[in-house]
Every structure is written in structure tokens, then in C-alpha cells.
Amino acid sequence: xxxxxxxxxxxxxxxxxxxxxxxxxxxxxxxxxxxxxxxxxxxxxxxxxxxxxxxxxxxxxxxxxxxxxxxxxxxxxxxxxxxxxxxxxxxxxxxxxxxxxxxxxxxxxxxxxxxxxxxxxxxxxxxxxxxxxxxxxxxxxxxxxxxxxxxxxxxxxxxxxxxxxxxxxxxxxxxxxxxxxxxxxxxxxxxxxxxxxxxxxxxxxxxxxxxxxxxxxxxxxxxxxxxxxxxxxxxxxxxxxxxxxxxxxxxxxxxxxxxxxxxxxxxxxxxxxxxxxxxxxxxxxxxxxxxxxxxxxxxxxxxxxxxxxxxxxxxxxxxxxxxxxxxxxxxxx
Amino acid sequence: xxxxxxxxxxxxxxxxxxxxxxxxxxxxxxxxxxxxxxxxxxxxxxxxxxxxxxxxxxxxxxxxxxxxxxxxxxxxxxxxxxxxxxxxxxxxxxxxxxxxxxxxxxxxxxxxxxxxxxxxxxxxxxxxxxxxxxxxxxxxxxxxxxxxxxxxxxxxxxxxxxxxxxxxxxxxxxxxxxxxxxxxxxxxxxxxxxxxxxxxxxxxxxxxxxxxxxxxxxxxxxxxxxxxxxxxxxxxxxxxxxxxxxxxxxxxxxxxxxxxxxxxxxxxxxxxxxxxxxxxxxxxxxxxxxxxxxxxxxxxxxxxxxxxxxxxxxxxxxxxxxxxxxxxxxxxx
Numbered sequence: 249x250x251x252x253x254x255x256x257x258x259x260x261x262x263x264x265x266x267x268x269x270x271x272x273x274x275x276x277x278x279x280x281x282x283x284x285x286x287x288x289x290x291x292x293x294x295x296x297x298x299x300x301x302x303x304x305x306x307x308x309x310x311x312x313x314x315x316x317x318x319x320x321x322x323x324x325x326x327x328x329x330x331x332x333x334x335x336x337x338x339x340x341x342x343x344x345x346x347x348x349x350x351x352x353x354x355x356x357x358x359x360x361x362x363x364x365x366x367x368x369x370x371x372x373x374x375x376x377x378x379x380x381x382x383x384x385x386x387x388x389x390x391x392x393x394x395x396x397x398x399x400x401x402x403x404x405x406x407x408x409x410x411x412x413x414x415x416x417x418x419x420x421x422x423x424x425x426x427x428x429x430x431x432x433x434x435x436x437x438x439x440x441x442x443x444x445x446x447x448x449x450x451x452x453x454x455x456x457x458x459x460x461x462x463x464x465x466x467x468x469x470x471x472x473x474x475x476x477x478x479x480x481x482x483x484x485x486x487x488x489x490x491x492x493x494x495x496x497x498x499x500x501x502x503x504x505x506x507x508x509x510x511x512x513x514x515x516x517x518x519x520x521x522x523x524x525x526x527x528x529x530x531x532x533x534x535x536x537x538x539x540x541x542x543x544x545x546x547x548x549x550x551x552x553x554x555x556x557x558x559x560x561x562x563x564x565x566x567x568x569x570x571x572x573x574x575x576x577x578x579x580x581x
Numbered sequence: 582x583x584x585x586x587x588x589x590x591x592x593x594x595x596x597x598x599x600x601x602x603x604x605x606x607x608x609x610x611x612x613x614x615x616x617x618x619x620x621x622x623x624x625x626x627x628x629x630x631x632x633x634x635x636x637x638x639x640x641x642x643x644x645x646x647x648x649x650x651x652x653x654x655x656x657x658x659x660x661x662x663x664x665x666x667x668x669x670x671x672x673x674x675x676x677x678x679x680x681x682x683x684x685x686x687x688x689x690x691x692x693x694x695x696x697x698x699x700x701x702x703x704x705x706x707x708x709x710x711x712x713x714x715x716x717x718x719x720x721x722x723x724x725x726x727x728x729x730x731x732x733x734x735x736x737x738x739x740x741x742x743x744x745x746x747x748x749x750x751x752x753x754x755x756x757x758x759x760x761x762x763x764x765x766x767x768x769x770x771x772x773x774x775x776x777x778x779x780x781x782x783x784x785x786x787x788x789x790x791x792x793x794x795x796x797x798x799x800x801x802x803x804x805x806x807x808x809x810x811x812x813x814x815x816x817x818x819x820x821x822x823x824x825x826x827x828x829x830x831x832x833x834x835x836x837x838x839x840x841x842x843x844x845x846x847x848x849x850x851x852x853x854x855x856x857x858x859x860x861x862x863x864x865x866x867x868x869x870x871x872x873x874x875x876x877x878x879x880x881x882x883x884x885x886x887x888x889x890x891x892x893x894x895x896x897x898x899x900x901x902x903x904x905x906x907x908x909x910x911x912x913x914x
Contacts, residue, residue: 473844478837493847494847498843505841506838507837507838508837508838510831511828513855514825514827514828515639516639516855517855517856517860518854521850521851522846522848522849
């Protein structure tokens with residue numbers, strides 16, 4: 249028997265444990281062209297919250313009672329697909345389960361970089377590409393720019409900090425609590441804001457800018473939305489570029505976003521652009537080449553939070569919304 | 582003696598008549614290189630509200646007690662500047678007064694197009710350029726695109742409608758009240774929304790889209806902000822582009838903008854860009870050539886609201902915020 253997490257009920261606001269159910273299924277027989285993968289690592293990502301709602305979006309909603317999906321890395325244990333052998337380590341999209349059966353065309357062998365395999369779910373995977381392409385292609389950040397990044401201790405944010413520093417930018421990161429702020433500093437950020445400390449975020453950002461002798465920000469990489477986005481609008485320099493990657497602030501909420509500084513978009517000709525990594529996958533070779541080079545030079549630090557065992561998957565997922573992770577959130581099967 | 586409007590007090594919220602005072606000044610003696618212009622037409626624009634606040638912006642605030650400034654067109658009545666002769670019609674930036682003395686380098690002779698001179702403050706002036714460059718350069722609107730424009734009966738909006746139609750786009754305009762909606766229709770819009778009628782704007786926009794057999798918008802030209810911007814976010818197609826030109830909703834208000842559909846920016850990879858016409862002045866020759874061509878083909882209709890006499894300037898200005906104008910708001914001196 250194989251085991252998989254299903255969505256039992258659509259969450260209303262913050263999800264709860266009873267929205268999820270672990271089911272057992274007989275192992276599927278392998279068809280021609282398919283592979284059987286024993287999952288070793290499951291990706292846990294904020295965007296999954298969106299698929300739990302029954303609304304049209306860029307990915308279809310999870311069906312109630314069906315195994316959920318998500319990034320995963322595993323070992324091929326049976327193969328009827330050309331070019332894929334038993335023992336190959338692959339990544340694919342049938343996570344939230346211990347074993348996946350799928351066409352060989354839907355798995356990808358891990359790139360040849362000497363790192364632990366789970367990094368292809370984080371620093372060298374979808375979050376890393378999101379950070380790299382969002383910063384360099386969407387926000388068009390340039391050496392010398394002042395970059396503000398929210399959730400800077402998260403999987404995407406921590407990579408933004410490192411890509412920006414490796415590219416000669418000045419970086420201000422925000423994170424919640426002393427431990428995460430210390431991580432962001434250790435990654436090379438020039439200034440760090442604790443968004444959980446007292447006071448309005450816009451004042452903290454202005455103070456941080458003053459400390460590093462800067463007047464405003466050229467780039468904002470948004471993982472949070474809400475007050476963070478407003479603080480970025482308040483401090484955006486002329487022709488500042490914002491890459492809008494996530495708004496974890498409102499994923500579990502129906503309340504509107506309140507922006508006091510939106511009109512600065514006009515006077516400062518600020519550009520805000522929504523970002524999905526899928527638009528940039530065609531540039532993956534550049535990503536692996538550049539990131540691989542920085543990795544070899546010791547410029548990249550991997551950071552992850554690991555929950556143990558398939559049973560822990562919902563707990564790990566809920567932890568994303570309560571600040572439970574530093575770096576990439578993972579489940580080790 | 583000459584007369585000029587000064588700012589007497591900085592408005593708190595909606596300006597009132599007593600914020601303005603008309604003063605008399607002796608006519609200045611003309612220095613070498615200067616011209617004296619008898620103003621014939623004064624421009625009345627929403628952006629002027631921003632200069633009444635004492636905050637740093639893209640233009641400095643009006644000084645209390647000093648003559649205010651703004652677009653103006655007049656006749657040269659005395660000249661000590663090379664190349665400028667008595668009788669020349671010129672445009673310049675010393676409005677809000679009956680007579681202007683300024684360096685010849687700061688006036689511009691009107692382009693050679695056979696139209697009434699005040700059109701160079703509207704359809705063929707700053708509002709027209711804002712519409713043209715905002716639509717075609719900032720939002721990168723293309724033939725076949727579905728364009729939504731707010732305040733479509735205003736100086737900028739009415740030009741957006743016409744430039745879009747002349748360029749082969751589908752246009753939905755919003756305006757307040759039956760008369761203005763009729764004007765927008767007469768300019769060629771495919772559908773019109775009365776924002777003053779009952780019901781949420783997002784529903785009206787979806788209904789309008791349904792009537793013309795479209796699913797969403799490719800371009801939004803924002804003159805209003807607030808609920809209009811939110812409705813645009815709710816209906817934006819994949820990779821939609823928004824040119825953010827004005828937010829008349831909040832010019833007189835300290836309340837934050839509430840957006841319920843902001844997260845669609847991410848899923849749909851929408852791009853929002855702030856727009857000031859000054860960034861695009863280098864392309865003015867293209868503007869006059871293309872607009873001049875459409876004018877000659879009878880594709881452009883000028884629309885203006887005229888207040889009579891310098892005394893009426895504050896009344897005309899206040900009218901901008903109560904829907905008092907159709908097309909370009911002007912004062913005829």
C-alpha cells in the first residue's frame with residue numbers, strides 16, 4: 249500500500265489539521281513509459297494554499313479526496329521509461345505522498361551539481377529560480393541598486409539576499425524575530441528589520457535606510473504584501489521596480505490590502521510586476537550555470553527546516569503561516 | 582497692474598474657495614531675453630492638487646502667497662527674446678494669472694496644426710500626450726487589446742478612448758452620469774460603465790465585458806484609483822499592463838486605498854507602472870505627427886469645458902473633483 253495526503257475540506261481562512269486526511273491506496277501497476285519513484289523529500293510551499301480554494305487560478309484547485317500535488321524529489325525504484333534507470337534521483341510534481349507513479353516525461357533527473365538532493369527543492373529549485381529570475385529579470389536589479397526583500401529568512405527571500413549580494417547590490421531584509429534576523433545578517437544583508445518588533449514597518453525601513461546612508465529603495469522583492477508593500481511604496485526611488493512574488497499576508501484572509509502610499513507609484517514612476525517562475529523556466533540553464541559558479545566559490549549558503557516523515561506534512565504546511573520555517577520548508581519521507 | 586491667483590492656505594482634504602486669493606501686482610519690467618505674454622487660456626488639471634500640499638514630490642509645492650503655476654497659452658505682447666515676435670501664440674507654465682513675464686527659452690511656439698489654440702492644453706497638449714504615451718509606451722497596448730479606461734470623459738481619458746479606437750483596440754470606458762457616458766460612446770467606446778449607478782464597479786465591468794464578448798482586460802489606464810483599480814485587477818488577463826496616471830479618488834483624502842484583488846497581480850503576472858508625461862517628452866514629434874494625421878482624417882474629437890475669466894479659476898479647479906468637467910477643463914482669460 250502507498251500513502252498520500254488528500255484535501256478533506258476546503259479551508260476557510262487559516263487551514264486546520266482536519267482539512268487534511270492521509271489515505272492508503274494500492275500501488276498502481278506500471279504502464280509502458282512510466283516510472284515508480286520512492287519520494288525522499290517533499291516540498292512545502294506557501295502557494296499551495298491557493299490550490300486549496302475552489303477558484304480559477306494559474307494552477308487548478310486540488311480536488312477534494314484526491315492526493316494533493318507539489319514538488320518532490322525521489323529515487324526511481326522501477327522504470328518502463330527510456331533513459332531513466334532504477335537508482336536515478338529525479339524531481340517531479342507528485343508530492344504529498346510516499347510513492348509516485350508517472351510518465352517518464354514528467355520527471356527530471358537532478359542537475360549535476362555536488363549538493364544534497366533536497367537543495368533542488370530550495371536554493372537550486374523552484375524557490376531559488378523564483379528569487380533569481382524575479383530579482384534579475386522581473387525587477388531588473390542592477391549592481392549598486394538598493395534592494396528590499398520581505399520574508400528574507402524564507403526559501404525565496406534568503407536566496408534573494410544572496411543573489412543580490414553576489415551581484416553587488418545593497419540589501420535590506422525583513423524577517424520575524426531575532427533568530428531569523430541573525431540568519432539574514434549572516435547571509436550578507438546590509439541591514440535587517442524585525443517586522444515583529446514594535447512600531448510601523450515604514451519607520452523601521454526608513455531607519456534602516458538611514459543607517460546604511462541611503463535615501464530609498466530601487467528594488468522591492470515582495471513575499472508578504474500588506475504593510476511591507478506599503479513601506480516599499482513609501483520609500484521607492486524614482487523608477488523603482490517591484491517584483492511581486494507572494495502575499496502570504498492575505499493567503500488565509502478575505503480582508504482587503506490597505507495601501508497608504510500607492511499614489512507614490514505615479515510620482516516616482518514605480519513599476520510593480522507579478523512574478524511566476526514558470527514564465528522564466530526557459531532560462532534555467534543560465535540559472536544553474538551562474539548559481540553553480542557561486543556555489544563553487546562558497547558564496548551561497550543553504551538553509552532549510554526539515555520535518556520528519558510523511559505524517560508531518562500538514563504540520564509543516566501550517567508552519568509556513570506561523571513563521572515556523574527558516575529557509576526552505578521540507579518534509580523528509 | 583496684473584492679477585494672479587495665490588495659495589492662501591494649504592487645503593486639508595477637499596480645497597475650499599478661501600484657500601485661494603487673487604492678488605494684484607505691478608507689471609514687471611522686461612529684461613533682455615524675456616517675453617511678456619497676455620494669457621488667453623489657462624489649464625486646469627487634477628495634478629495641481631498635489632502641489633498644494635507641503636510635501637516633496639516630482640514637482641515642488643506651491644509657496645503660500647506666491648502666484649501659482651500651470652499650463653497656459655497666450656499671445657506675446659512684448660519681446661526682448663530672439664526669434665519670438667509680438668503676436669506669436671505660445672504655451673508656457675505660468676498659468677493662474679492674466680499676464681506672464683518669463684525667459685523666451687521657457688515658452689514654446691504652438692505647433693503648426695490647424696486647430697484652435699486651447700487644444701494644445703488638451704487633446705494636443707499635456708493631457709493628450711499623457712494619454713498617447715501612457716497607452717502606447719507605458720502600457721504597451723497593441724491592436725486587438727481590450728482597454729479599460731477610467732474617467733473616460735475627462736481630458737486624458739477621452740483621448741485614451743480615441744487613441745485606442747484609432748489604433749484598433751476594444752475600449753471600455755467609465756464615466757459618471759448619463760451625459761458623460763453618452764460622450765464616451767460618441768468617441769467610439771465599445772462599452773461604457775456609469776460608475777455613479779448602483780452596484781459594485783467590478784460587477785459592472787464584468788457585465789460590460791460579457792456584453793462585448795470578452796473575458797477580461799489586457800490594458801487598464803487608471804485616472805481614478807480605488808475601486809476602479811480593484812475592478813481592473815479583478816478582470817486583468819494574463820500579462821495585463823496597467824498605466825497608472827492618476828488617482829483622483831485619493832487626492833483630497835488621507836484614507837488608504839483598499840484592494841481586494843491585488844493578489845491577482847501574481848497569478849496573472851500583471852504589470853502596474855506609474856506614468857508621468859515628462860518621461861516621454863522626447864517623443865513629442867511622433868505624437869504631433871500621428872495625432873496630426875488622425876486629426877486630418879477626422880478621427881479625433883475635441884471636448885472641453887470652459888469657465889470664463891481669471892476670477893473663475895478656483896471654481897473650475899474645484900469642479901475637477903465634483904465631476905464638473907467633460908473633456909479638458911479650461912479657463913478663458
